[in-house]
Amino acid sequence: MPPAMTDLLDIWAAHSPLAGHALDQITVDFLLPTGIYIQMVVPREATIQHIKLLLWKQAQSHPLFSSLGEMESHMFECVNQAAVHEELEDETRRLCDVRPFLPVLKLVTRSCGRAERLLDSKIGVLIGKGLHELDAINDQEVKDFRSKMFRLSEERMQQVQMMTCTEWLQACFSPQLEPLAGTAITDGLNDRPADLKVIIHFDQSQVRICSPVTRFPVLSRLQYIRTCMQAKESPHLTLVHTSTVKGMFDKEISAIRAVVSRKSSNPPLPLPPKRRVPTVSSVMCGVQVRAGLFHGTELLCKPAVSSESSGRSDHTWKDSTLEFDLSVCDLPRMTRLCFAIYAVMDKVKKQKSTKNHYPIAWVNTMVFDYKGQLKTGDIILHCWSSFPDELEEMLNPIGTIQTNPYTENATALHIHFPEYSSHSIVFPPFDKVRRLTGRGGKKFHIELKEIMERDPLSQLCENEKDLIWTLRYDCRENFPQSLPKLLLSVKWSKHEDMAQLQALLQIWPKLSPRDALELLDFNYPDQYVREYAVGCLRDMSDEELSQYLLQLVQVLRYEPYYDCALTHFLLERAQGNRKIGHFLFWHLRSEIHMPAVSVQFALMLEAYCRGNIPHIEVLKKQVEALSKLKSVNELIKLGTIKNARSKTKEAMLTKEAMMTYYSVLDPRCRYMDSKMKPLWIVYNNKLLGGDTLGIIFKNGDDLRQDMLTLQILRLMDLLWKEANLDLRIVPYGCLATGDRAGLIEVVSSADTIANIQLTSSNVAAAAAFNKDALLNWLKERNTGDALDRAIEEFTLSCAGYCVATYVLGIGDRHSDNIMVRSTGQLFHIDFGHILGNFKSKFGIKRERVPFILTHDFIHVIQQGKTGYTEKFGSFRQYCEEAYLVLRKNGNLFITLFALMLTAGLPELTSVKDIQYLKDSLALGKTDEDALKQFRQKFDEALRESWTTKVNWMAHNVAKDNRS
Known part of the structure; x- marks a missing residue:
């Protein structure tokens, strides 16, 4: 090797980011293509590129070094933890992230197509499933889908390369409506066997x-x-x-x-x-x-x-x-x-x-x-x-x-x-099915209106189905939003009815995106119905699509084939807006470990990455950061057991890549100079001049139920604002990122009710009964007009969360699960129990009220005045207005929960779980009767609020004993 190259290697090794750090060392065996074996001690957190530099320097003193040629023409191979041969094309990865099955690295000569191989390697690491695993799947459907997505991705990237900077920004960060790729069906069906x-x-x-x-x-x-x-x-x-x-x-x-x-x-x-x-x-x-x-x-x-x-x-x-x-x-x-x-x-x-x-x-x-x-x-x-x-x-x-x-x-x-004939038997294309249709229908009946206004959980009897089908053209003209009930009335075991339905779909008015969501439920598997539904979703803005993205990813489970209208729609919109792409990526990747969707979600992730190559590096930093957070969390757990906190702190400080990366909760921001506590990271947003952001990383908890509940709270907030009712909801960020792992945004300037009460009393048992604690806490942080605004914020937010927790049946509402901001906003956290799954002890329900409304809350709302004042009357009016708004959108809430049935959430496994929503919203009743029911629940919450205080006292005592 020329002296200049030797000096350069020395300089690179000396000025490596790892130089001078006290890192764990590991002995690795290196196998060279010349047949030479070298054993070397290397830092376990060194990058593959740095290790190759160290090996190249060491190999200079061994025989046959000159025959190796250029260093860049070689790469490492290993056997990974899954006992699968892996090529380490991406040399920015660290050895501890690669985690070879044995500490053995084989140096091999690179083959042609290095750029493609490097991209494949990055995508495999990024999505958490090596592409060689997809290559090994002997399924023609998988191969055809990947081939089609590869072609579409190439076309997409060619378009991106031709864009100006302004066009690229618009394409990535603003809504773009693109036509849905059509599904071609070839070969007609003439004579078919009569049975199977x-x-x-x-x-x-x-x-x-x-x-x-x-x-x-x-x-x-x-x-x-x-x-x-x-x-x-x-x-x-x-x-x-x-x-x-x-x-x-x-x-x-x-x-x-x-x-x-x-x-x-x-x-x-x-x-x-x-x-x-x-x-x-x-x-x-x-x-x-x-x-x-x-x-x-x-x-x-x-x-x-x-x-x-x-x-x-x-x-x-x-x-x-x-x-x-x-x-x-x-x-x-x-x-x-x-x-x-x-x-x-x-x-x-x-x-x-x-x-x-x-x-x-x-x-x-x-x-x-x-x-x-x-x-x-x-x-x-x-x-x-x-x-x-x-x-x-x-x-x-x-x-x-x-x-x-x-x-x-x-x-x-x-x-x-078995083979049925000498040629393939294909389901007839639409144009041949439509020939079987014939227009029918009778005059409109008033009975139809009552049927169509029922909620999605209401069952239809056979007579009602017959009536709907008979009056299907009246349904189209007068109740277009009733399409789901018409679909349930079709006799799918008769090809004549199927043909007429498919023809009717061609003239059916377009539904609003919110109404069209129901058509993606499992009850409506027909290909043309789902394509019609996706066509309606195209009218969604990017903000609205983001609101329902969680459900749209889950209903991919209902799609029997990889290449479908919903898959194309999600990929197209994700490619058109980086924020949608960001959350689509994480919703898919967080469930890649689930056997039922592992292949399907991996295929979508690969397609997204190939069509958004510039986004790969950003996502890669996030994946690496989360990997480090997980390792830190595991070290913390180990340190707690072994009382080795000093080692834990040292390990946290060595996580260099965490100092700068794009936040997974919000892809628009970049945070630097992290200062961490166990499972709690605070980022100073110096780059954009913003405030600090706290993030809690959870490893071992399934956050998907919290994520669903917070999504519904955001939707409630949106619906209330559409009705000119701002109830100051605080739907903080929450994102599941993997198997029982995820991130939760920390709301700034806030504390729990428990802490507020405990700081006002020397005795934990008495703290829960101090009705002045909360009001005094707000007074300490606000004066004059600011105090009036804080109390108004408290009143509005308390009303919103009273109604929301009642409708959703949110349980386990102890004083550490309710927080208040210094500005007055009250909000709830930790949604491990929903839909009426209240906790009990010794067979007795611990929560005996429909929602939390204690007298110290009323004390704040009335600014310390006794008796029910005008302020309390306004609070009650807010609650009733909020409840009626949610009732008007009851079908939407039922639909969103129904679309999550196969997600595997512990308290949402069957339609019976969703029945709680129907009961709490009093669907099927008039507004007057529903409001009467809600008022009874409101009075019950006030009357039985003492039971809440007893529960809070028990919680405070238990917490005090643990501390």
Whole structure:
């Protein structure tokens, strides 16, 4: 190597940002392409680029160094924590972030296309899923989607490169409406087979009866279930179940000896959850399979059920034919074939109901593939074992159509879709379907108006559905917002009705974006309906889209195919506005660990990054900063256990990249010179001359429920302001960023009610009953006109949060979950319990009031005066006005919560949870009756406020004892 190069390496190494820092060291083995092995000690927080510099300097003293050539022509490879080979193209990463499985780095010669490889590496690190994992997926739908997105991204970046600076700023930071890419459907459908047949083969099964001591049935093994779909000449969709197994049982441990040979690779059958199985003295288990065809949540025909798989003596599964009473020509495009495997319990004693079936596993698949072709060939579906509560028919149509990626322990169904003809059978394109339509409709009936004004949770009887369908053209002319109810009235098992609906959609008036959101619910899976809904969403401003982005990301779960109108819409709007792109990225990335959406969300993240390459570096800094916050948090937890706080402080100070990065909560600001406390970071906004910003990083808590609640509070604030009612809500920032991790914005100049009360009293037990504490606290911080403004702020915000917490059923409202700003604004934090899930102790509800309205709050509102004054009357009037505004938008709130049903939030798992909103808003009642109900709740909150003070006293005492 030339002397100049040697000197340069010395200079680079000496002036590295890591030089002179006391960092942890690690011994790494380096394998060179010349066959030379070098072992070296390097800083664990050094960048890959710095490590390569150190290695290059060391390699000068080893043989064959001259044959290595240029340093830049080489890169490192390693085996990562997932035991996957990884190329370290991005050399700005640190070794501790790479986290190789073993401390071994292999130096290899770079191949061509370095820029592309570097971009792939950055995107993989950024989205939290290596692109080599996507490359390895043997799924043509994935390949076609990536290819299409790659092409669109290239076109997008070519357009960006041709823009002037001003055009680029407008494109990135202002709303841009772009036309939706059309979905081309090729090949018509002329002659189609009349039916579809499904055959299930039970090749082998082992069942165990529980010991009388365990008093709980134990299922040991189901080898696998083979399901075949075959076309026959009969007029119905048919399921044929056939297999033969013989076995012998003894008294306590029983098994089935299968005729076929055991396959060791088959996983054991998962056990039914204990909570689902009653206590019994003697139980014998069999296994059955149920299959159903669904369009949304609508069961298209009677489910098909297999025979039982075991008995007390030799048991034979005899051939039996189970028919789906549905012709193939009547299958909707979005038909799902849903399976459930369940145990059958015999001799169940002391059981209130006669039900003796207990679900074990489920899985869903589409009947048509993403191209609209009727599926053919072999498919293996790995089942899911977690069942939502109270499933009808034990089938889970709302569940994902993705199979369980954890195949090792999953029950497998082997599906075979046979060839039906020499050419592919394709669902007919729209123009051919429309030929079946015929215009109908009768005169308008007054009864229709009452039906159309019902809330989304109201069920329609068959007579009402028939009336709506008969008067569908009257619905279009007089109640266009009633489209969801019309869709629920369509007989999706009749292709003539489907055709007429699709034609009607072409002339249906455009709905407002808020009304169109309901059409993205799982109940409306039809492709043309969802495309119509997305077309309505195009009228949204960027601000409005940001308001509903959380739900729009969640309803991607309802899309059976990756390439759909909603995916294109979200990507286009994200590419047109950096702020939307920022939050779309984090909403997707925060759930990338969830198996049901891992591939789908990774594909969208890749598409977004490729179409927004300038945004990658900004997002990369945020991802790195969050990684460091997580490591600091883990060190803090470890330091607390081992009392090693000095090491924790030193580790926090070495997190250099945290000194400057774009805030994840607000991508428009950049904060510098961080000063941190455990889980609490304060940023001084010196760059833009702003105030300090506090952020709490949580690692171990699921913040998505808080994020949803705060989103709804922002929406309530918006609706009130639209009605000229500003209730001074404080919807602070909250963002989930990963698996049980996220950030919460700290509201400045604020303190909790508990702290305010405790500082006014020397005794924790008495603090909660000091009604003057809060008013005195405000007086200390405000005088004269400022005090009057602060009390008005308190009055308005207290009214807003009283109504909001009542409507949303927010629980766990102790004195550390309610805060007050020095300017007077009251606000609530920590929304771990919503929709009426109030905490209880020893079977007694701890919260016995509909919302928090204590006498010390009234004391502030009335400025210390006794008796109910005019100020209190204004406060009550604010509450009633706010409540009526929310009632007018009740359908919107129900829709937004319904769109979150599959998000996996602990207190939002079924439609029954949303029923709380319908009751609290008194939907279905007149305004007069609803207001009467609210006034009763208001009086109850005042009358029972002493129970709140008792709870607060207990909380203060417990807090004082812990401190």
